[in-house]
Amino acid sequence: MTAVDEVKIGGMGASRRRVEDNRFIRGKGNYVDDIVLPGMLHMEILRSPLAHARIRSIDTSKAWAMPGVRLVLTGETMAARNLAWMPTLSYDTQAVLATDKVRFQGQEVACVIADDPYIAKDACEAIVVDYEPLPVIVNPTQSMAEGAPLIRDDKENQSDNVIYDWEVGDKAGTDRAFAEADLVSKIELHYPRSHPSPIECCGSIADFNRATSKLTVYLTTQAPHIIRAAVALVAELPEQMIRIISPDIGGGFGNKVPVYPGYVASILASILLERPVKWIEDRTGNLISTGFARDVYLQGELALRRDGRILGVRMNTTADHGAFFSDAQPSKFKIGLMHSAFSCYDIPNAHLVARGVYTNKAPGGVAYRCSFRVTEAMFFQERMVHAAADDLGMDQAEFRRVNFVRDDDFPHRTSWGFLTDSGQYGKCLDVGLEAVGYQDFLKEKEEAAKRGRLLGIGISTMTEPLGAGNSREYDILGIKMFDSAELKIHMTGKALLRTGAKSQGQGHETTWAQIVAHELGIPAEDVLVEEGDTDTAPFGMGTYASRSTPVAGAAVAMVSRKIRAKARKIAAHLLEISEEDIEWELGRFYVRSQPDRGVTIQECAVAAYSNMPDGMEPGLENVAYYDPPNLTWPFACYIVTVEVDPQTGVWDVLRMVAVDDCGVRINPMIVEGQIMGGLTEAYAMANMQFITFDDEGNCIGSNFTDYLLPTAWETPGFELHEVVTPCPHHPIGAKGIGECAAVGGPAAFVNAVMDAVKGSGVRNIDMPVLPDRVYEALQTGQDVSGAPPVRMA
Amino acid sequence: MTSLFQEITPGAAQEIPVREITVMVNGERRSAVVEPRLALAHLLRQGFKLTGTHTGCDTSNCGACTVLVDGRPVKSCTMFAVQADGHDVMTVEGLAGPSELHALQEGFKEEHGLQCGFCTPGMMMASKALLDENPSPTEDEIRWALSGNLCRCTGYQNIVKAVMWAASKLDGGDTEPAEVDS
Known part of the structure; x- marks a missing residue:
């Protein structure tokens, strides 16, 4: 007898076909909306059409009178049970159903529970809400301006719209590095508001059984145990009497981490009616009210030595959190892991100032296919690196290489305090350059330029922290990660x-x-x-x-x-x-x-x-x-080549090469699937996907006709490569992978377009890099900002 | 006869007009009394308990609810059930018999053409419509035919391969992994 053959039994390294x-x-599949319980009722939510308004009155009498309506919930009903507000995962509060005023368009105002969803929807339309409109803020600049209307007047001790003002790093040392620099490269960027948009929207079925006192909730949640703890705390129910079942989930991407008002309302409705209550969000509700992502502004500076070494980095970020600070992030750091930026580079001095503000936009701040704010961190990093290499007149690949943490320098403590433990950054870059045919492309680009064609190449290299905890630094509501x-x-x-x-x-x-x-x-x-x-x-x-x-x-x-x-x-x-x-x-x-x-x-x-x-x-x-001793640190090198049409501003992806080092791969087929999914979201961010607002706070992007997601037609093909550096502390040497491509990818696309239009003097076009923005940049030679409009009072 | 909602609240019955319809669903003749505004997707899911047809956007954009009506792909969230009266509807449950798999189903599994699975039934139905009309499509033809179906997980590359795998199998050819180069 001998050992069994690991490949034959579907062990590590086998591209085993999926059981599910x-x-x-x-x-x-068994998704929440597929579940039908005996006696089940249906809930719909009435949402605010206005972004900021005082509620004068709510008249629900017509709704109550409609046949088939079983219950109408308003903020008043919730308040009577101390449920009008709930705690967020970031130690703020969020309205379940509005009592005093509405603070963003789409905010939950009332709920109707009826025999079927059509009746519930009809009854929502029969509710009359008298609103007194208030001045609307959709931009941090407005929000922080002197005399700006106070959004969170419900909070004691809140006299302005600033949520936090936080800093990390060595300011004095960084100031010295900038004083000694040969050159300072500066750039201002906006990572636009986006939405994860899994194809399945959020939903719940709450089933409270008075006879057994047991509450069972079927829920679209990525974290059922956290929800159980939250329900125990918020609804003050005994934890052993709460059962959260997360059935098949039609995609999450961070959208299904937070606790949403619809969940809470359906639970209360089931308790009051003693019948199962199903709530299935529609797409507009999903897009305008549940966890958005990003919406961060950066002023970035790199202190450079003439030979290409980065001496110091300064980042000043302003995050637009919407009306409630409900970032779903478990770190003890206010702006998540933004300071994991530049972890793959050996930079002696770094300083980050992060500010967060309230605006009249939907809350959320979810980590959309990333660890908390890591996507923004790596995008800012690689856009700053790209601009700096250009400012120095240095080759993009070479500039990165001279600043990489070397293979023999692990474990490496970053100047913002993270401990990276493994990687072969230079090798990954080499594999990527070789695959894309770097030198040949540079020649081709030069030749094409002579004939008026605009080709560009963009590189993005990064290591990111994945896999929270350790429990010293990461917890949710005090529960260790x-x-x-x-x-x-x-x-x-x-x-x-x-x-x-x-x-x-x-x-x-x-x-x-x-x-x-x-x-x-x-x-x-x-x-x-x-x-x-x-x-x-x-x-x-x-x-x-x-x-x-x-x-x-x-x-x-x-x-x-x-x-x-x-x-x-x-x-x-x-x-x-x-x-x-x-x-x-x-x-x-x-x-x-x-x-x-x-x-x-x-x-x-x-x-x-x-x-x-x-x-x-x-x-x-x-x-x-x-309890992991540290985060895992996968590394990735993404290289994109594009051609920009100067007549229209349209850009096409020529090649997309991805080199991922996520340590040991358990199932290579699934790993590659994760990478391709992430690359598609990266392409989406760079090319089309954003949610903006007009100056009255109307959400532009409330359905899939306005909020564009890439289809099979425009999504480019991907070329995948791998390098394997096992994680030293993980029992099987694996690192996280699901999010690398969505995190590191966007900068590769944007850098490629910026490289193509470099001759025009343009240094930045904010994402999404829409054709009209590219065209405008080429025509004017000016940068194009994507920040929402500012209407000062 | 199948009635969509088992119980109608007294009072509601007089106010809401209903109509009886008969639809061939996956080869089986089925009747229901429905409100004229009822979406076909809801008839299939709630009425006929065929929950493989998913709804993801309510606006015809995502394609998760794609079914075949008289062989043509239709977004069933924006077609009224009454419009299907007298027509032939095929859902994912009709792709193959209980213990069988359609080549597309095999292809999607074999080429890892799905992750969360929510868009998959719609993807496969749109793919079936394509293969019925064009048994050996090119990569571009597949991408175009599926451009009304959104997937957030896969990046589409493996979906394209899955359709090619199925085309090859239906053609009686070998089912080695398909090469997709762009």
Whole structure:
């Protein structure tokens, strides 16, 4: 007998086809809206048409009178139960249903619960709200101006619209670096407001059973256990009587982390009516009221030495958080991990000032396919680096290379305090340049320019922190950012694995089984994976910020090792030999001196229930909670080539080359799927995807006709390459990957367009780099800002 | 007869006009009494319990609700159920029998053409309409045919490969991974 073949059993490194696909391809997924409970009612939300207005009165009498209407909720109903406001994940408060005034267009004002969704919608239209319009603020410049109207007059001690003013880094040292610089490169950027827009909108079914006092909530949530804790705190219900079930989720991308007013209202409605209440958000509701992302302004400066070394970096950011500070981010840092910018470069001095303000826009600040504000950080970084190389007259690749942290310099402490632990930055860059044919393209570009054609190449290189925690620096509502896995090996050697994470398309049912296969030699197909039910899954913090593999995936490996340790004792008993004389090979223990004498893991499983050693607890089950010692630091190099049409401003992607180093890949097929998804979102950000507002606070981008998402037609093809530098602290050497491409990608596209139009003297066009913006820049030779309009009172 | 809503509140029945319709759904003749404003997607999901057809935008943009009506791809969230009266509707549940898979279903799994799975039924129905008309489409033809269906997870490259895989299988050819170069 020999060890089992890891590839054959679907272990690590196998591009195993996905288990979850079997139901999805048959239309047998089980999403929230697919669930029907006996006696279920339907809820719809009435939203504010105005961005800022005092509510004079709400008349719900016509709605109540409509046949089929069971309940109408307003802020007053909620307030009577102390539920008109709820805490946010950023220690602010957010209105559930408006009481005093509305603070953004689309804010929740009333809810109708009726026999069917059509009646509920009709009844919402029958509610009459008398609004007194107030001055509207859609821009941080207005928000911070002297005498600006106070948005959060509900808060004691809030005398202006500033949420926080926070700084990090060494100001004095950075000032000295700038004083000594040969050249200072400056740039101002806006990362526009965007929306994650998973194809499935948010929704809930609350089912309160008075007889058992149990509240079951089916919810589109990426983090069911956090929701359970939040419901226990907000609704003051006993935690053991709350069951959150996150069924199949039609994409999350950060949109499904926060607690939304619709969830809370549906829960209260179910408690009041003692019937299940379903709320399914429509697309406009999703776009105008749930977690937006980005909306950050930057003034960036790099202190440069003539030879290309960066001596210091200054970043001054202003974030537009909308009407409530509800960033879904667990770090102790006010602007998330913005100061993870420049982590791949060896820069001695850095200083960041971050300001956050309220405006009359939807709240959110979710980490859309990224760790908290890391997308903004890396975009700003790579746009600043691109501009600096141009200012120095240096080659883009060479400028990056001379400033990279070297391979032999790990662990490396960044000047903002992060500890990066591994990487081969120069090698990744080389692989990317080679793949794209860098030198040849530069020649081609020069030749094309002679004929009036505008070609450009853009590079983006970055390492980013993925996989929160550690628990020292990351928590949500005080709960530390660990994660968990529970493994039950049945008597027949088959297994059930549950984790505290929650897949929304990442393929956990497939990859977690591969980790078990790798650790125990049990075929992946023998391992059933379940997630998302707080009554059965071990407590975990959910899936976002690319933390599943770094944290829950690590827990899967650790619990497998606990199982193996017990199985070893059983093996010693079965082989009648001392434990010290036993060796492990995949799927099998054997006697060191007699390798052909051994027992399989499956034989140990049977024995755990039928023939355990004296004094041993029966069974082969365990649970592991994993608190990572550090974040994981994948590295990526993205290179894009474009051609810009000077007649129209339209730009086409010629090539898109991606080199990702996410450490050891568990399932290469799934990893590549994640990268291509991220690259598409990067392209979307650079090319079309943004939500803006007119000066009355009307959301321009409230449906998919106005808010553009890339289709199969315009999305470019991608060329993927890999470098593998294992994570030194992760049990299987893996790093996060789900978000790298969405984080590092946008700058590659924008840098490519900027390279193409460099001759015109333009240094920046804000995203999205729309054709009319490119055309305007080419015509005027001026930068084009994407900031929303300012109407000063 | 299938009635869409099991119970109608007294009073509502007199106010709301209803109409009886008959639709061939996945080869089966089905009847329902519906409000004229009822969307076909809702008839399929709530009325006929065929929840494989998803709704993602309510404005015909995302294509998650794509079904075939008389063989042509239609966004069922913006077609009224009454418009389907007397017509033939195919949903994802009709692609293959209970223990079988259509080549497209196999292709999507084989080429990792889905992640969260929410857009997948609509994608496959739009793909079926394409392959019924054009059994060996080029990459551009596939991308164009699917340009009314949004996917947020995959970046489309593997969806294109999945359709090529299915085309190849339906053609009786080999089903080696398709090469997509742009």
